[in-house]
Amino acid sequence: MSLPLLEQLIEAFRVLPGVGQKTAQRMAYHVLEREREGGQKLAEVLAKAIERIGHCEQCRDFSETEICAVCANGSRERQQLCAVESPADRLAIETATGFRGVYFVLQGRLSPLDGIGPRELGLDQLEARLKQGEVNELIIATSATVEGEATAHYLAQMARSYKVRPSRLAQGLPLGGELEYVDRGTLSHAFGTRTEVQE
Numbered sequence: 191m192s193l194p195l196l197e198q199l200i201e202a203f204r205v206l207p208g209v210g211q212k213t214a215q216r217m218a219y220h221v222l223e224r225e226r227e228g229g230q231k232l233a234e235v236l237a238k239a240i241e242r243i244g245h246c247e248q249c250r251d252f253s254e255t256e257i258c259a260v261c262a263n264g265s266r267e268r269q270q271l272c273a274v275e276s277p278a279d280r281l282a283i284e285t286a287t288g289f290r291g292v293y294f295v296l297q298g299r300l301s302p303l304d305g306i307g308p309r310e311l312g313l314d315q316l317e318a319r320l321k322q323g324e325v326n327e328l329i330i331a332t333s334a335t336v337e338g339e340a341t342a343h344y345l346a347q348m349a350r351s352y353k354v355r356p357s358r359l360a361q362g363l364p365l366g367g368e369l370e371y372v373d374r375g376t377l378s379h380a381f382g383t384r385t386e387v388q389e
Contacts, residue, residue, distance in 0.1 A: 196222075248319075250295040250312050252277050260284075260293060267291045271319065272329040273345055275299050275338065279331060291329070294319070299332055299341040311341075313348070320352040327355045334361050334379075 193201070196218065203214035221229035245251065246258035253259075260266065270291030274280045280293050296311040308314070319325060328349040332338035346356035362380030363372060372380075 245297075246295075249293045250297055250315070251280055251293060265290075268324050269326045270329060271325045271327070272331055273316065274331045275333060275341075283331060291327075296332075296341070299335070299337040300344060301337045308344070313344075316345075317348060317352075320349060320354050323352075325354050327357060330356060330358045 192198075199218045199221075200211070200214045203209055203217045204211070206214075209217070221232075242254050243252050244254075246253040246261055247256050248261040249258060251258050251260070255262075267290050270289075271294055272280075272283065272289060272291055273294045273296060274283065275296050275298060277295055277297075280295055283289055283293075294312075294316050296313075298306050298311055300306060300308070300311065320328070328345060330342045330345050332342045332345075342358055346358070349356040360383075362376065362383065363369070369377065
């Protein structure tokens with residue numbers, strides 16, 4: 191016997207990250223009580239997005255076309271390739287910096303315990319790009335987690351094997367942060383990777 195529709199709706203909302211039973215229940219009730227029209231539009235757009243959005247053949251970012259807008263842009267500096275873990279990371283870099291290079295979206299990070307290895311991250315595709323000789327710097331923008339660091343190490347070794355200079359995003363103290371409130375790991379890393387003050 192199948193679940194009643196209301197319970198199915200609540201369970202469907204739980205597929206979203208960070209949404210537990212109570213939040214899913216609140217969302218379902220809100221859509222049914224006050225936002226039926228919005229809920230209908232959400233359902234239509236979600237169905238279209240799932241059907242039409244795939245991955246860019248060059249960078250693996252989400253795209254409705256075979257090649258995404260960034261990769262198709264002829265004015266981007268193709269000598270600089272920035273490897274990020276997710277499309278959200280790519281968007282953050284794109285909106286917060288003046289980076290004019292191109293990207294490679296890993297769609298995750300190395301995690302053998304979760305069955306995520308080089309193949310799942312499309313590293314054969316990244317290797318093929320490095321092999322072409324167009325890229326001279328691989329900017330590694332993975333997170334500062336154990337898996338992120340392992341992924342960064344792997345990518346740096348791969349880059350060096352093709353005579354591509356690997357670089358890593360600087361990590362440390364947040365802008366405007368007070369030392370006494372910074373966690374020990376961040377402070378230790380920032381202290382260990384300190385740089386000379388330029389004139």
